[in-house]
Amino acid sequence: MRLIFTSLVSHGHLYPLLPLAVAARDAGHDVLFATGEDMRPVVEKAGLAWESAGFGMREAFASFFGPDAPPRDPTAPPESFYPVIGQVFGNVLPRRFVADLTPLLERHRPDLVVYESGNAGGAIAARLAGIPAIGHGFGRVSPGEVMDIINGHIEDYANEIGVDGVKLTSFGDPVIDICPESVQSPDFLAETNRIPLRPVGWAEPGDLPAGVVGRDKSRPLIYLTLGTAFGDEGVLKRAIAGLARLEADVVVAAGPTVEPAQLGEVPANVRVEAWVPQTELLPHVDLVVHHGGSGTTLGAFGAALPQLVLPQGADQFTNAEAVVAAGVGGQLIGAEGTEDAIFEQSRKLLADDGVRAAARKLADEVAAMPSPAEVAARLPEFAG
Structure with missing residues (x-):
């Protein structure tokens, strides 16, 4: 089976998908991971094939603001930045991923797309291509004002290009959920076809700091x-x-x-x-x-x-x-x-x-x- 995994260009959004992508490869499936250039070394160190899709957070915000981006006031309340976050995650990033993933999906014609839940462009591109897809969470779902703003922009964009069925985090697709049920959002649990997956940490191999192994355990x-x-x-x-x-x-x-x-x-x-x-x-x-x-x-x-x-x-x-x-x-x-x-x-x-x-x-x-x-x-x- 041919699989394409795709995530936003961020360690926090990429790492949660790697254990399943590697397990799918080990099970004999043909796995390709589509994300931005910044994450290419991480994907390739995991032994997965990579192709470019999307761009990083800095580029996304720069794309929204243009060359004359005003400095952000560090004393401003977080809510004041919600409209910008909504535009970037609900419009700028989905548009870029759809533009990049559409030809990639046409070339590879996967049997299934596994898109990270923050990457709405992955869900929309799969829907446009007529390819089955499932979401993959990166943690606890956090409904609230900022998510409402993001999802409003996603829905507007999806409607603009003729994609319906947009729902919070899922687009009506099943969602692989790595958050324990007891601490997951009740709203998410109530409305989603949830596939639980144990959260397996992913980190690039490296040595522990000196003194950690064999330390005096009488001190925390x-x-x-x-x-x-x-x-x-x-x-x-x-x-x-x-x-x-x-x-x-x-x-x-x-x-x-x-x-x-x-x-x-x-x-x-x-x-x-x-x-x-x-x-x-x-x-x-x-x-x-x-x-x-x-x-x-x-x-x-x-x-x-x-x-x-x-x-x-x-x-x-x-x-x-x-x-x-x-x-x-x-x-x-x-x-x-x-x-x-x-x-x-x-x-x-x-x-x-x-x-x-x-x-x-x-x-x-x-x-x-x-x-x-x-x-x-x-x-x-x-x-x-």
Whole structure:
């Protein structure tokens, strides 16, 4: 069977699809992954064929604003940026992906398209080509004002080119869902043909920081990250200062948007890295302090870890709410995220038996979800 997977040009949108794509290839299917040039090395390191489709987030926003983009006011409320986000994710990106995927689908004529749920252009291109398709989620679905705006633009574009049946995240197609049911959006569960898939973390191979393996386990190990897109020097410095006060060791992944040198001298119990293999690190960790990105949130769910979430944007706020509602952690939003508050909340989470019990229960739920190989075996059900 010929399969085309497609995702937005972002690690957070690409990584969740790779375990199933690799499992499908290992099952003997002909798998091609269509995404932007920036993600080509990741796809090829996974041993998958790649073709270009779409463009990255920076190019998408630059395409919307043109050469005279006004600087964004960092003090403006997030809601003020919703109209721009709606246009970029609901119009600019879908149009570009449809333009790129249409000839690609014509050349390859796959039996099935697996499109990442944020990539509406993948769903629309498959519908235009008359090729069966299914969605693939990248985390918890986060309904709300910004999603309503995005979906309004998607619906307008779809109607403009004669595609009907547009629905929230699914376009009426089945959706592979990597979020445990107990923390998934009730609205999504009620309206979607859901195919559960265990969230298997994906990270490029790499060595763990020195001192992680074989460390003194009488001292907790805390992992601090703001992910690949929302790094903030000030937030990281405050978090490092708060966490360093604990009788614990701290590993920091600065990410691609903050240079480790920007964080200056750090205490002796803190180690700063540009990048860490998160999937390999989590089994060694006792607490994750992070931004609330889907990959880190779900990874912590699967590893039975308490979480302190410092949401920075996008779906991170609703992910943080889900963490709190599930009893597996806490959240500090905006100005709440002081050094003292991060210290105090982290101290409490490390000592809270109830949080650890809730995290173990959620990890058991994740472990019981179907594996990528099991879901790959079902893919022919959805092909034409």
